[in-house]
Amino acid sequence: MPALSVFDGRNAAMNSDGLLIVFTGNGKGKTTAALGMAMRAAGHAMSVLVLQFIKGAWSYGELAAAELLRGIEIKPLGTGFTWKKENLDEDRRLAAAGWELAAAEISGGDHAIVVLDELNVVLSYGLLPIEPVVQALRNRRPGLHVVVTGRNAPPELTEIADLVTEMREVKHPFRTRGLKAQKGIEF
Amino acid sequence: MPALSVFDGRNAAMNSDGLLIVFTGNGKGKTTAALGMAMRAAGHAMSVLVLQFIKGAWSYGELAAAELLRGIEIKPLGTGFTWKKENLDEDRRLAAAGWELAAAEISGGDHAIVVLDELNVVLSYGLLPIEPVVQALRNRRPGLHVVVTGRNAPPELTEIADLVTEMREVKHPFRTRGLKAQKGIEF
Numbered sequence: 585m586p587a588l589s590v591f592d593g594r595n596a597a598m599n600s601d602g603l604l605i606v607f608t609g610n611g612k613g614k615t616t617a618a619l620g621m622a623m624r625a626a627g628h629a630m631s632v633l634v635l636q637f638i639k640g641a642w643s644y645g646e647l648a649a650a651e652l653l654r655g656i657e658i659k660p661l662g663t664g665f666t667w668k669k670e671n672l673d674e675d676r677r678l679a680a681a682g683w684e685l686a687a688a689e690i691s692g693g694d695h696a697i698v699v700l701d702e703l704n705v706v707l708s709y710g711l712l713p714i715e716p717v718v719q720a721l722r723n724r725r726p727g728l729h730v731v732v733t734g735r736n737a738p739p740e741l742t743e744i745a746d747l748v749t750e751m752r753e754v755k756h757p758f759r760t761r762g763l764k765a766q767k768g769i770e771f
Numbered sequence: 772m773p774a775l776s777v778f779d780g781r782n783a784a785m786n787s788d789g790l791l792i793v794f795t796g797n798g799k800g801k802t803t804a805a806l807g808m809a810m811r812a813a814g815h816a817m818s819v820l821v822l823q824f825i826k827g828a829w830s831y832g833e834l835a836a837a838e839l840l841r842g843i844e845i846k847p848l849g850t851g852f853t854w855k856k857e858n859l860d861e862d863r864r865l866a867a868a869g870w871e872l873a874a875a876e877i878s879g880g881d882h883a884i885v886v887l888d889e890l891n892v893v894l895s896y897g898l899l900p901i902e903p904v905v906q907a908l909r910n911r912r913p914g915l916h917v918v919v920t921g922r923n924a925p926p927e928l929t930e931i932a933d934l935v936t937e938m939r940e941v942k943h944p945f946r947t948r949g950l951k952a953q954k955g956i957e958f
Contacts, residue, residue, distance in 0.1 A: 603944055603956060611936035613794060613804035620806030625955035627836030649814030652840055696955060729956055748941035749798035755935035757790055768812035768883060769790055769916055 602728040603746040604721055608704055608737035611753035618699045618731050619646055626653040630696035634658045635686050637679070637734075638665065638702040643771040657695075661685065665711070679711035687716075690724045697729045704734030707741065714740050789915040790933040791908055795891055795924035798940035805886045805918050806833055813840040817883035821845040822873050824866070824921075825852065825889040830958040844882075848872065852898070866898035874903075877911045884916045891921030894928070901927050 605621075607614040619642075622632040632655060636642055639660055650656040661682030665675045689698050706712050718740050724730055732741065742748045757766075765771055792808075794801040806829075809819040819842060823829055826847055837843040848869030852862045876885050893899050905927050911917055919928065929935045944953075952958055 603953060605956070606941075607800060609936075609939070612934060613800060613936045613938065616807035616811070617800035617804040617938075618807070619810055620803035620808075621956065623806055623810045623836040623840075624803070624832035624958075626839070627832035627834065628955045630955045645811035645814035647814065649810040649840060652813070653810075653836060654839075729953065742941060745942055746944040747799060749796075749800045750939040750941050751800065751804075752796070752937040752939050753935075754793075754929060754937050755932055757933040766790060766916065768815045768817045769792070769808065771811075 602724060602726065602730065604724070604744060605729065605731045606704070606737050606742055606745045606748045607731065607733045607751060608735055608742070608748065609750035609752050610735050611751035612756070613751045614733040614735070615642065615701055617749075617751075618701060618733050619649075621731060622650070622656050622697065622699060623653060625697050626655045629655060631655045631694070632657070632697045632699065633689055633693070633695040634699040634701055635682070635689070636660045636701045637682055637706045642701065645768060645771055659685075665706075667709070676711050679706050682706075683712055683717065687720045690720050690728065690730065692725065693728075695728075697731065699731045699733070702734040703732050704737040704741070706734075707738050708734075708736035714738050717741070718744060789911060789913065789917065791911070791931060792916065792918045793891070793924050793929055793932040793935045794918065794920045794938060795922055795929070795935065796937035796939050797922050798938035799943070800938045801920040801922070802829065802888055804936075804938075805888060805920050806836075808918060809837070809843050809884065809886060810840060812884050813842045816842060818842045818881070819844070819884045819886065820876055820880070820882040821886040821888055822869070822876070823847045823888045824869055824893045829888065832955060832958055846872075852893075854896070863898050866893050869893075870899050870904065874907045877907050877915065877917065879912065880915075883914075884918065886918045886920070889921040890919050891924040891928070893921075894925050895921075895923035901925050904928070905931060 607617050625632050650658050665678060686700055707714055722744055794804050812819050837845050873887055894901055908917060909931055
């Protein structure tokens with residue numbers, strides 16, 4: 585089962601290329617997998633920037649752990665979307681401001697990995713136009729890995745991605761046992 | 772999109788119950804999500820034990836990162852399955868020895884979270900009988916969260932789980948671009 589073996593020895597010339605990775609789907613584990621990837625990279629002394637497109641998506645456990653690991657920087661972007669029709673213009677303005685920062689890190693910047701947490705959601709709600717995002721991701725600086733999370737990844741994004749995993753909800757504790765959020769598990 | 776909100780205020784009496792979580796499917800992100808969960812828990816100063824049922828599944832990046840975080844202990848179990856028909860008895864013996872250790876941590880022990888990494892694979896290859904595993908997981912000590920990873924989770928396991936996410940492979944870099952394993956991403 586060593587997942588790595590399928591890669592070994594293939595096309596070494598492309599090894600320095602950065603990957604575009606998308607974690608989507610309605611199940612738990614998307615942001616958690618991005619967090620695990622950040623931790624793995626920190627173990628290699630690679631630097632990771634996490635841009636949170638939705639406020640509050642990462643909470644105390646993640647933030648405290650990231651602080652313990654040198655090399656993981658977490659930046660909250662939106663100061664809180666309202667997700668209300670009457671505030672659509674304000675939400676779009678917030679998304680655009682967040683994207684501007686992300687775009688700068690994708691074309692320039694010096695992190696090895698940039699995580700665009702919940703960007704899929706912002707795109708799927710139409711708060712950002714998809715074309716400039718696709719363009720910027722396509723033209724990311726050489727070697728940069730980008731990880732995009734959130735449900736409802738737009739097809740234009742999965743189309744240009746190298747690795748796409750759909751986290752599909754099979755069972756959820758709220759539905760199966762009526763459980764409250766669990767420290768260390770949910771937050 | 773705050774995923775937590777669906778839980779809030781529900782059945783607080785069950786809040787101290789431990790969850791049985793299964794990450795399965797053929798896509799990337801199962802062990803990575805378990806790693807993220809371990810990191811999140813470490814941020815809460817909760818202690819995590821990771822039992823690796825398959826040697827080499829976690830590599831340098833993860834191990835180094837876990838060492839940086841107090842509270843995450845990683846224990847490799849099998850000294851290497853052969854996965855060969857002629858060595859079936861030896862592989863079964865290794866699996867049984869590993870499971871014995873896991874069972875002790877699930878009934879006793881003092882970790883807040885136990886990750887049984889790749890146990891699904893060991894079960895799906897028939898290297899361990901499913902019944903004692905189901906029995907032990909059902910009777911885990913109160914409050915213990917158990918995370919089981921690996922493709923092909925047996926139905927008997929998902930049946931008793933609280934949270935099941937299938938990581939479904941949509942796109943894989945080996946197939947899309949012929950890429951080699953990437954440091955910080957794959958290992």
